Amino acid sequence: MSLMEFDDALVAFDPVLGLEVHVELNTASKMFCGCANAFGAEPNTQTCPVCLGLPGSLPVVNARAIESAIRIGLALNCDIAQWCRFARKNYFYPDMTKDFQTSQYDEPIAFDGFVDLEVDGEVFHIEIERAHMEEDAGKLVHSGFTGRIGDADYSLVDYNRAGTPLIEIVTRPIRGTGAKAPQVAKAYVSYLRDLMLALGVSDVRMEQGSLRCDANVSLMPKGETELGLRTETKNVNSLRSIERALNYEIRRQAALLAEGGRVHQETRHWHEEGYTTPGRSKEQAEDYRYFPEPDLVPVAPSREWVEQLRGTLPEVPAVRRARLQETWGFTDLEMQDAVNGGALDVIEATVAAGATPQSARKWWLTELARRANEAGVELAELAITPSQVAAVQALVDAGTVNDKLARQVIEGVLAGEGTPAEVVGARGLAVVSDDGALTAAVERAIEANPDVAERIREGKLAAAGALIGAVMRDMRGQADAARVRELILARLG
Amino acid sequence: MALTTGDVGRLGELARIRLTPDELAHLAPQLDVILQSVATVTEVATADVPPTSHALPLTNVFRDDVVTPSLPVAAVLAAAPATEDNRFRVPRILGEEA
């Protein structure tokens, strides 16, 4: 598969994005029945005639799901329908108990909204076409070594997930993102995730599937206005994957178009190794034969109810950010870095645990960001908690460790060696504050570097740095450099 | 509006019903006749007439978000043509990536 360099691709083409995000609601029961809506139960233990679609069964709408849908719509600045219906989306698949999905078609509960995102100082206005309610299907497991559908002799179905309430949020085509397209997509999904958490409607864990993203992208040759054919990429299971997948698709499509080829309108599958492969062809679109769901009656939320729900909305992320920036005293650039690094929550928690905003920012955006990147995980997934980070900073503030040693403490906590204090103890990382030991080390350094010592005596105080370095090495870093300098100057000055 | 056997066969596939050549031959003209007679609805279904999807004007029928007991697994699987590991076993699926 040939790929064009990303920058070259962006010279020739303008990417146009389309993002479809599915949010699994955290209602106690399913969308249309009273089965528990919980992750991880034994197969087929959370099913009933309704979600199994048994002959004769009928759906009844979960009131809390409607409430969550409306709140999500409001938080996305959408209009809420005065009157809308569910519709049947008809197609056959073994994970579909009724072989139709009860969804919404031309009457979504929320529509015409928007989200304003800031990415690296640039604001992108993302239009939300609709947010609608639907139900999830069961889960398929494929036989055979690879677990891949193409290699399987047969498959096994667990219907626990069938009937879970979903909200599907669809953007209008997103133009003008240029080279930032992958980041904008990632920022958008990250924003939705923050929003859902703030609303308390979903635990939005991409690794568990309670937040899913299908990323659509097409390329418009520069100067043209007609949209190109797009691909839809599925199986992007993390924020990083969204960015990587879009980066890949843009490069792949650019290469294809540059060679005079055609982009196939199709669904592609993202592989974590770093590429996409084609799946179902969208050229012959399946005919879903939508019609209004006859087993359910229309949903007509009163304006009073909508306004009452509007009153329950939490602080919108943009407003929260402004407030935090003010409280923390960050510059715009510092705030941007924090947002882009996905560090707002952890910084907030670290500050709550007693650290200063600047120290929290420093740790999360430098040392910890580096480690997260290396491990390929999000900050929140690192094996160190915000309280522990605050504890590390407290150790530095108390003089127990210096910055360099603090990094080793962090390494120890991440490695599972215990709390910061335990790591300091176990590894013997405490800064030596015993002047006697330090003085002895200073003597050894002076003795080993007589010419440097001479220069210091002559008044070239800058040379002290070399001696400080020697002492620090001698002390295996477990010394306060400032105190060492004092001792050196006192001895030689 | 004449339906060919090809049309009927395609509709059959869409509905996941394998129709024999005999059935196809039989069905196409029958369906044609039926469709012609029902097409009369367009005569009166003018733009100013709203559609009715429900006999009664009910709205907002909801249930509280309360968990109720599920079926025991044995009951769920009892009628299954094939099972394995407490899951429904289904024949291999073509074409799509999961």
Added chain:
Amino acid sequence: MSALLRAGATELAGLIASGEVSAREVTAAHLDQIAAVDDRVKAFLHVDGERALASADAVDAKRAAGEKLGPLAGVPLAMKDIFTMQGAPTTCGSRILEGWMPPYNSTITDKLLAADVIVLGKTNMDEFAMGSSTENSGYFATHNPWDNALIPGGSGGGSAAALAAFEAPLAIGTDTGGSIRQPASVTGTVGVKPTYGGTSRYGVVAMASSLDTPGPCARNVRDAALLHSVIGGWDPRDSTSINAPLPDLLGAVERADVAGMRIGVVTEFGGEGYQPGVEQRFSEALAVLEQLGAQIVEVSCPNFEYALAAYYLIMPSEVSSNLARFDAMRYGLRVGDDGVNSVEEVMNLTRGAGFGAEAKRRIIIGTYALSSGYYDAYYGSAQKVRTLIKRDFDAAFDKVDVLVSPTTPTTAFPIGERVDDPLAMYKADLCTIPSNLAGNCALSLPVGLSPDNGLPVGFQVMAPVLADDRLYRIGAALEAELNRNWGASLLDQFADSPAGAYLNVGSIR
């Protein structure tokens, strides 16, 4: 024993409650009748003898313990095989569900069991309720007790035949386009389509969701009212169910007074295509009503002309979607799973083998009507016709209290006569369909035998949404007057005649 078979539900309930007769005796008598005549009538797909007797014993024990019995306690009932009931197969007359044992009861099943009604078994029907003759059953055809070479109507022919053969005093069915009323008409029994939403559809295998209405079947109006009041009412598990109390149906039967009522005759339901004998008995019934003090007027419902067409678009569309779940994955027939065939192939083969011709016809029509490019012209247009039909009803009910018509244009026709002519078969539903489309209630009762062939003729009463009591008020009045004129009900007369001798229910004279 014969007396027990002749008795209606109300009478039997009284005998059991008073202790004059045991519930076991009553159930045993009906099981014996089934054993004696069902080889000829073929009303039942499944007889649940042991459980029925056990249930009867339980009623007897209750009575012996001094517990108060409900108004239908111990009364046997035949259940159309479209209602789920644990412990017995529910097949919907289809091979694709052969032997399916549902893990749950329909709401109506629960209500019947709670009322101590004795379910004798599941009755035959056109496959998934699609048909007007029960010939589309995947198992066998049911024969009209009046003449075994004739159809008993459909889709609920089994239930109606069971009543007419004195195999049960009560039956339940579902009416989507006339499937309760038309069989009632051709078997000389009473069948009611309640207001849509007035009886719960939970656990009733769906055919056309916006039209399906479970309803009571009996040999007389009072029994139907009694059964209706037991099975009706709001069900939180059915979102389309009406959250309002039922009107006083038994009170309406007691009242049975039509003086001053305005009765509208639908002008579109008559003339060409209507059997002269049917029209004659219909007119005579109108005359009786007039004598009883009702005012008869003619009402035109011009959009009723399009009802059949709209129905045969809406219904197949919903059917095509409702029947998609029969895909061999979770229950029912599975064909072609040889370890090589794909799931798509297994679905294709299973449905090709498991569905009958009419089911396939309607699924294909429905698939077509809903497909992109055709939705507006077909399904979309049909939904508009539905609005027009509602408007016709609304306008009519401004002028009259009820509308009336023959239930169906002809008497029972021979088995096999219309199987190859779907359109001819569909015409049996001409008069019944509009009520399904609009959702209002309707009742059919026998008003005579057609002079040309001596077969039962049905009279249909249609009342506004939620005015089910009006059906029983008029039905009871008409029935009482006719029975008085005849000296005995039509079915009793038939049972006493040579043609009915095989039913062996003795003589009431």
